[in-house]
Structure formats: C-alpha cells, structure tokens
Amino acid sequence: MKGNKTMFQIRIHGRGGQGVVTAAEILSVAAFDEGRHAQAFPSFGSERTGAPVVSFCRIDDRLIRTHEPVMEPDAVIIQDVTLIHQVDLFSGLSRDGYVLINTSSSFSELNFGDFFDQFHPDRLMTCPATDIALEHLGRPLPNAALLGGFAALTGEVTMGAIDKAVREHFAGSVGERNAAAVKAAFDYVASKIKQVARASTN
C-alpha cells in the first residue's frame, strides 16, 4: 500500500479444493517464522469444490492493522490456469508486480497479448506445480509447490521458511512429500529466472 513500502501483498487465485486458503496461511506462517508480521485470509465465500476462490496474504515489518482485501497486490499466484480468461486475476497489480502461474506452458504461450509488456520479464513465471505435485504427492494439489516457486520468484520469504511451514502444516510423510514438491518448484523457478536473466544479458 502507499505510504508503507515495507508491506508486500499477495493474492492467490485457484479453485475450491486446491488449497488456496491453506497456501495463504502457510505463506503467512513462513513469514511469521522469519520474524515478520503476516496476515492471511480467505475471500470468505461459501464456495464449493471447483468454484473460483481467492485468498490473500500480507507480509510486513510492522504490525498489520488493515483488514481490507488485497486490492493492489505485489504478487499474484494462479493455482489454476483455466481461470485466466474467467476472472480478473491481475486487478490492481503494478508493473513491478510478480506473477506465478501453475501451468506446464511457458508464460508467453498463455496469450496475454500486450498486457504484460511493461512488466519485468523475470517477474512473470510459470511453474508446472500440478505435475510436480503429482510426482511427489501422487495428488494434483499444487498449493505447497507454488509457495516454493513464490520463494524463488520474489525472495520475500526463504525456501527454508516455506519448507518448515509446510512440514508444520502437513504432518509426517505428507509433509515430507510436500516439502519435496516445494523444493522441486523452487529449483524450477530459480533456474527459469536464471534463464531469463541470461537471455536479457545476451
């Protein structure tokens, strides 16, 4: 928000059943564990499985007092690529903002036209989080993996903090396997960022 440069706001879009609310919560716990103030909350619907769902997360070095929805996100995480033409996903996103989309396609293959022309190309990433989840969990739940990708993309939280928060949230072997998915997505996005950086310097 204006006047508070330290605050970082994230909006997560997905569908009911994909762990959209859980993702925001885990992200807030990761930030909290790193000694920061954080706030996570859902978009408060009585939505059923499969319906579009939104959750929010704020991270700040100061106490977070506001309770308005995130109107001007610094980052948008899209858990379900089929939402991109149904929902106004990028509302309020600044040109310095980050986008992370769960898809095996590349960002340019998604046909956003000239919408992102003014954005930083190394802040626009896709990540095949569902594939990663299927590989590590055996279930198409991309939420935790995307948080690994988010850590690589923004640096707002560390990979270690996400790893710890995921293991706290999911007990036992489910936690282990989610943590593996987090790591895989982190590595994937980190290498993609390097690729983009190399491409831009070449």
Next chain:
Amino acid sequence: MLRQIEGSRAIAETVALCRPEVVCAYPISPQTHIIEAVGELVKAGTLTPCEFINVESEFAAMSVAIGASATGARAYTATSSQGLLFMMEAVYNAAGLGLPIVMTLANRAIGAPINIWNDHSDAMAVRDSGWIQLFAESNQEAADLHVQAFRLAEELSIPVMVCVDGFILTHAVEGVDLLEQSFVDAFLPPYEPRQVLDTNAPVSIGAMVGPEAFEEVRYLAHLRQLDALERIPEIAQEFFEASGRDSGGLVRPYRTDDAEVIVVAMGSVLGTLKDAVDLRRDLGERVGVLGVTSFRPFPSEAIRDALKHARQVVVIEKAFSIGAGGVLSSDIAIAMHREETLLRTVVAGLGGRAITRRSLEKVLDDASDNELAPLTFLDLDHDAVDRERARMQATRRSGPSAENLLRDRGTVSQKADA
C-alpha cells in the same frame, strides 16, 4: 506465546484457558471454527472438566447455557446472525435472569436475502437485551477480551457478548500472543454465583414478576450495566498491567487530541481506518479515529469527552435501522448533545462489502470539504437501485428484488476482489 494463528483458533484456545465448565454449540458460519476448536480441546482432554454439548438449535444452545449457569457452572457458547435471532428469546432471558454467560458473536449480516458475510446487524438486533457488548478490533483483542469478559460477567452477574467481525477476523490468520494458563488463572478467579440451584439452599429462579416490581427489576439491570462502565476500564487497566497489552476498555481514541474530524467506528474496520488516518496526518490533516469497544453499556461520557473538540464527527456503521438511519450514530448524538458539531453517518460494509482504504479516504475527503451527506451509503451502486426502482414502477409483478439486483450486477465470481 506469540503464534501465527487463525482468529477463531485464538479465541477458542483463550476460551479454554478460562476453564468453562459447560460449552454448548450449534454450527453457523462464520462461528463454526471457534466451536470446532473448543470441541476438539474438550475431546482431547486439554479442557477438563468441561461438558461440550452439541445441541439441536441456537435456541437450545443458549438454553443449555442458562441451565448450566444457574447451576453455578461457567458457561460459554458462540453464534452468528440468524443463530443469534433464533436464540433471541433466550438471549433476553439470560440477561433478565442475571446469568453471566459469555458468548462470542462472529458478526454476520441477517437475511433475507441470505448472506453469510460480515456486518453488525446481528449485534444491533440485541443491543437492548441487557447483555454487555464488547467489539474487538483485532484478533489479539478478540482473544484478550474473552478473559476480561468472563471476569466482568461473573463480577456483575451480567452476560457478555464479545463481538468479532465474521470472516474478516474469525478466518484471518495473524500473529496473536496467547495468554498462559497461569496468567488466566490469576486474572480470572473461580466463579462464585450470586444465585445457584442448590439442594441445600433451595431458591426459585425465574418467578413471575408483575407490574408491582418489574420496573424496579429492569432499572436495577440498568444500574448494573452502569457499574460495568466503571469496571470495564478498571479490568482493562489491570489486564494491561499484568500482560502489557492494551486490550478492552470503553473507547479507543487514536490521534484525536487535536483532530477536527473524528471518525467513529467499531470492530475490524478500525485498523484500516487508522492506516487511512496516518496517511492524512502525513499530509498535515487533523483527523483522528475513535473506536468504540463497549457498545453496551454505552460509554456516553467517554465519547463526549473524546469528541468535544471535533468540528465534525463521522460515524461509520456496519448496520443501520431501516427507515431511520444509523444506530451507533443515534447513541453518539445523544452522548454528544452538541449542536455545533456536525454529525455524519456512513453506512458501510453491509453483507461483507469490503471497506477499502480508498473508499475511506474518499469519506475523509468529503468530510474535510464539508460535502458528506447526513446519511451516506458507502460504495452504493445507485444506478442499480434506480434500475430496480424503474422495473418495479414499470410492472406490478417485477419479481424478487434481490434476484433482480443480482442479475443486474452480474455474478460475484467474475470480480477478483469479491
């Protein structure tokens, strides 16, 4: 211990620290996570001895609490919206009998049209019931208020309702510093009832009272609420001294000392308001915020004192009296009794409509330009209302208005900020 935790969970764990002996619950959104968590703590044996009763309605929930409290047990329940209305008869009864039940009200709009999202209509509907009503600004305060609520309720034999904005607070995961059991045990002594169903000293509770004494019984209840006006700040002070945390009290002034415009509100919108006011202060504008924590008893003197130098007072309310106007505003107007102060009502956030900082800044702009109407509905789509008025004029069977307005506005899921 400071934990990143859902508001409902923080409330439930704090309630458990208060060692309630009977908890009764009937599920209604957005109260559910609170009672689920208390139920889990009882089932796991963390909270013991405690009877957790799954009842068949909110009316039964409050009735079970009444029976338990009259038997000398510390009793707790939680509800929202329709649930509060469904138990309303028992809500009045608990207060009339002077039973110190504590209830969390996860504030939610009242239908029809059915709506599960936050506003304050439910709390306003029972403002005259004789319950003490405390509004939490944050989840930290929501948790802390419950400890103070049990203390207050049991000292004064008055039930206390802790009002917590549904979803906005109950479902928000934030850092909350949870109290220690030893702290709560020291702060909250065991319940010593004034009246109790005791086979060794039988009393009749709930006898019929005719015109010869009813007014006296009611006036006594009023006096006891006025006693609460003394005890609420004292208990908050004692809590502050013991915990270092500023939770509770009657009112919460923020940058009001030299403020020309003061915005009055209750609940979670205060945080967003404070951010907006800070931005204005940075620009040199003299604006402030007055949070009302205790809505019943109504702290008229504290409010009068806090508002006495303001040129304009803007009351932001998440409820209103249809056909009349602001509810909190009416109380504020009586409390101020100053004709030279401009009093403006802004109805906002009905049925969960987000109150954004941007909209609040617009309110502050209009206030400083003296352009705020006496009664404003924030972010209201007047065109949509006009179109429905036109439909109603054009044809007798215009159909259900709520559905017409929904169709007019398009579906909610298409909007990212819905």
Next chain:
Amino acid sequence: MTSQDVHFYQVGSFAVGNRLLEQEERTVQAQVDRTNSIDSGHRACQGCGEALGARYALDAAMRATNGQIVAVNATGCLEVFSTPYPETSWRIPWLHSLFGNAPAVATGVAAALRAKGIEDVRVVAQAGDGGTVDIGFGCLSGMFERNDDVLFICYDNEGYMNTGVQRSAATPPAARTATTKAVGAEPGNTFGQGKDLPRIAMAHNIPYVATATVADLHDLERKVERAMEFHGARYLHVLVPCPLGWGSASNETIHIARLAKESGLFPVFEAEDGVVRSVSPIRRRVPVEEYLKLQRRFAHLFGPHPRLDVIARIQSMADANIERYGLVSPESLEESS
C-alpha cells in the same frame, strides 16, 4: 361442622385407601415426612389435575433421591400459579426460563452437575402439553437424542390453559377450545393424526417412557420412582384433567382421568429402551361417551342433535389404543366380571 361419610375404600374405583395398606406400601403423600416440594399457597384452580400430578410426581422424585432434586419448569399454568411474586410454592431448587426450552435448560443443569462432579443431584424438567408437544418439541427431541440425564414430565391437560384454553397438538379431536370453537359443520378440533409423544419418545430409544394419570396416584408415584432408577433421558406423560379448560366439575378431576384410561382413550403403560414392558389393563371398560359427556368441551356432540358419527370416530381411536397396547386382556376381564 358438617359430617362426612367415611369410606374405607372407594367403591367402583378399584383404588385402595392408604389406611388399608401396610406402612411401606402407602403413598409418598401418606407419609408425614413427605417433602411438600410444591407447598400450599399456590394459585391453582379448584380441582386442578396439574397441581395434583406435580405434587405427587416431585415428592416421589424427592423420596427416590433422598431430596436431591433440581426442577426446571417451562412457562405455563404450573409455573404461573406456583410463583406469584414475591411468593413461591417450591421447596426445591427451581428454575423457570422460557416456554419452549425446559428440556435444554435441564440439559444445562445436568451438564453443570456432571462437570462439577455432583452425582447425587438429579434433574427433573416439567412442562404442560404445549411446552412439550408443540413449542418445546425440538428441544425435547434433542435432549432425548443426546440421552441427557433428565426426567422430563409432561402434565398433559390437552390445551393451552394458561392463556385461556386454546388448542395444542395434544388437544383431542372434536374438543372445543377458544381456537377451535364448537361452530360450523365440524365443530371443535379437527381430526388429525395426533402427536403421540410417548411413542415419539420411545422412538428415541431412551431408557424409560411411561404414561400415568392422576386417577392412579400410586401408579404415578411408582413410575416416578422407577424412572429415577435409570440414568439418561426419561419421559413421563401424565394426564391431568383441567376443570376450567375441559368444562368439568372440579370434584370430577380424578373420575374423568379414570374414565380416560378405562375407555382406552389414554393408554397407561411403561416402556424401556423403546419397548412396551407393561400396561395398566382396563378393569371395567366404558364407552367413550361416558368420558366425553362429563366435559362441556364435548357438549356439542350430545344434546338434541347428537353427533353419533363423531363419537364413533372417537370410539374407534379408543379401540385402536386397546388393540395396540392390549389393554383388555382375558385376565383383566375376569377380574372385572
């Protein structure tokens, strides 16, 4: 002072006077150390069946628990006539909350006692038929379903007598009330399927369900004491004639209650775990007319243009009860012959 004939037994009633019984078989009320749970000075009408039933029931419950009873009362006649402010007739801890919530309030009392580890104090909840079968029905079903440790007693006078004799779901067909006037082609209450609370209670499989009338107070006391031997939800449905609402003579209360049972209109039985264990057999069967004609609420069925068709329908209800519960057994017929 007028003289009074002394009856050592009441001819035709089959009730045996206490004075002919051994000391230990006499009623609780015959004991000098009875508790007087509901004491003199209350404002019940002459001949009130509910006052009588409540006194016997609660004193029996007191005897069964060594005086460790907490009573919860729904709004209604019993509540109003027993506590005219600032007086109270109750010599036991007594709580009145609302009309429709007595079962839930009793649940709360029982829960509090359990949480406090108090095991010897027992809970009795009481209501009229309105507070039981109508407005309190939801809470009652919830209390049954959870099997809370409460004895719930319904004093059934078949209508809203406290508010001026209006129809309840327990009002019998054809009965005249203030909201089912004796006018029109089908005067009085309509014929429905009825709301048979004892059987609904049994359907919850609670440990003990019984019915009784104020005609057999010995039986009522025994059932209360039996009920107190169980833990969990128990239900006792007591027929208590209301002279005001039924339009009967105040000295006919016991007689009318007896006719309700002897006609088969009010079956008296005991059930455990949802199964009928015993019935009080009809000892001298009477046609329903004998019961109906003593009550002005049925007066429109008699007179110059008797409604034999309606009386026949009521008779068929009695016959169905007799059949269902086996109220007329060969043994009982022998006994009455």
